[in-house]
Amino acid sequence: MQRREKDFSDTLTNKNWEEKFLNRIVCGDSLFLLKEIPDNSINLVITSPPYFQQRDYDGLGIGNEKKVEEYINNLLKIFNECVRIIKNDGSIVFNIGDKYENGSLLMVPYRFALEAIQKNPIKLVNTITWVKLNPTPRQFKRRLVNSTEPFFHFVKSDNYLYNIDSFMNHKNLIRSKSNGGNKIGKGYFELIEKSSLSDKEKEQAKKELFGVIEEVKSGKIESFRMKIRGIHSEPFGGQKGGRKIQLEKKGFTIIKILGNTIKKDVIECPVETIKGIKHPAIYPEFIIQELIKLLTRKGDTVLDPFVGSGTTAVAAKKLDRNYIGIDINPKYCKYAEERLKQVADISHVEEFLI
Numbered sequence: 001m002q003r004r005e006k007d008f009s010d011t012l013t014n015k016n017w018e019e020k021f022l023n024r025i026v027c028g029d030s031l032f033l034l035k036e037i038p039d040n041s042i043n044l045v046i047t048s049p050p051y052f053q054q055r056d057y058d059g060l061g062i063g064n065e066k067k068v069e070e071y072i073n074n075l076l077k078i079f080n081e082c083v084r085i086i087k088n089d090g091s092i093v094f095n096i097g098d099k100y101e102n103g104s105l106l107m108v109p110y111r112f113a114l115e116a117i118q119k120n121p122i123k124l125v126n127t128i129t130w131v132k133l134n135p136t137p138r139q140f141k142r143r144l145v146n147s148t149e150p151f152f153h154f155v156k157s158d159n160y161l162y163n164i165d166s167f168m169n170h171k172n173l174i175r176s177k178s179n180g181g182n183k184i185g186k187g188y189f190e191l192i193e194k195s196s197l198s199d200k201e202k203e204q205a206k207k208e209l210f211g212v213i214e215e216v217k218s219g220k221i222e223s224f225r226m227k228i229r230g231i232h233s234e235p236f237g238g239q240k241g242g243r244k245i246q247l248e249k250k251g252f253t254i255i256k257i258l259g260n261t262i263k264k265d266v267i268e269c270p271v272e273t274i275k276g277i278k279h280p281a282i283y284p285e286f287i288i289q290e291l292i293k294l295l296t297r298k299g300d301t302v303l304d305p306f307v308g309s310g311t312t313a314v315a316a317k318k319l320d321r322n323y324i325g326i327d328i329n330p331k332y333c334k335y336a337e338e339r340l341k342q343v344a345d346i347s348h349v350e351e352f353l354i
Helices: 002-021 030-036 068-085 108-119 186-194 199-217 243-250 285-295 311-318 330-341
Strands: 024-027 042-047 086-095 123-132 148-155 223-228 252-257 266-269 301-304 322-327
Touching: 002 024, 002 030, 024 330, 030 068, 030 322, 042 068, 042 285, 068 086, 068 108, 086 108, 086 123, 086 285, 108 123, 108 148, 148 285, 186 199, 186 223, 199 223, 199 243, 199 252, 243 252, 266 285, 285 311, 301 311, 311 322, 311 330, 322 330
Parallel strands: 024 322, 042 086, 042 301, 123 266, 301 322
Antiparallel strands: 086 148, 123 148, 223 252
């Protein structure tokens, strides 16, 4: 009987927190509000906290500390709660900017990341670099203009959700393809005939060459390369089943080129401003929607403990994810709510091209 009462109590508690937070902008201090969310409840936390002494946030919350150590310590208190509430297959992404003091960078983002992995049971998967295509047009005499910021991707376990095919997929969609015409592979057929392969090996090489040519013509792959024993140099390596072994045993090896763009830890994107929204630091919706697609499924829950102008919530809603936005500044909460009202139910729209 006691167990049943506890289960009912847990269900009620879960229902209460979802009613308060799910698909809402909640105004208040993240450190206290996050404590109301149960363990292992959120799929993705993605945020850009106020930077250390960089902008005026109306004197509220984190970012106004006098010392960088105090700033990092306060930020880690929020981060600790984020670690607690994400699911074992979830992720945390923090975007933090740096600060100059007495002509020297304080390395704030990296000091935070190092403290985060030392004090929490998490791993740092990537530092994703945002390259700003339109940085602030300043001219310095003794240093270059800063045009990058890091997005740190943390996880709780090795089983984190990762939809690599959906990340930056628009580059594959707009990539031009060519079927190579009727001459594709002609040179390889000639090399096979000139090679020292046995008749049986030549027959097998031609058969597989015909097959891979059809894959190119049908658009299944973009291109290929062929190595033939005695003609081409041996590839490096040589593990069992590798190309070197194929070359030795079969007399040839075929390397298929899929043509998909390499998924790199760099995102090029301009700095954004939004008409009517007087928030001092709006990070680009394009970056956030790419990370949401990479790290969540439709119907998952995305939380931003420093939601600011609402970019994370807007991107999540457009991609058919649940959102939770928290901010200590009532003015920013109002901005976020106004932006969300303007978002139509367009969950079928998956791409936001620059």
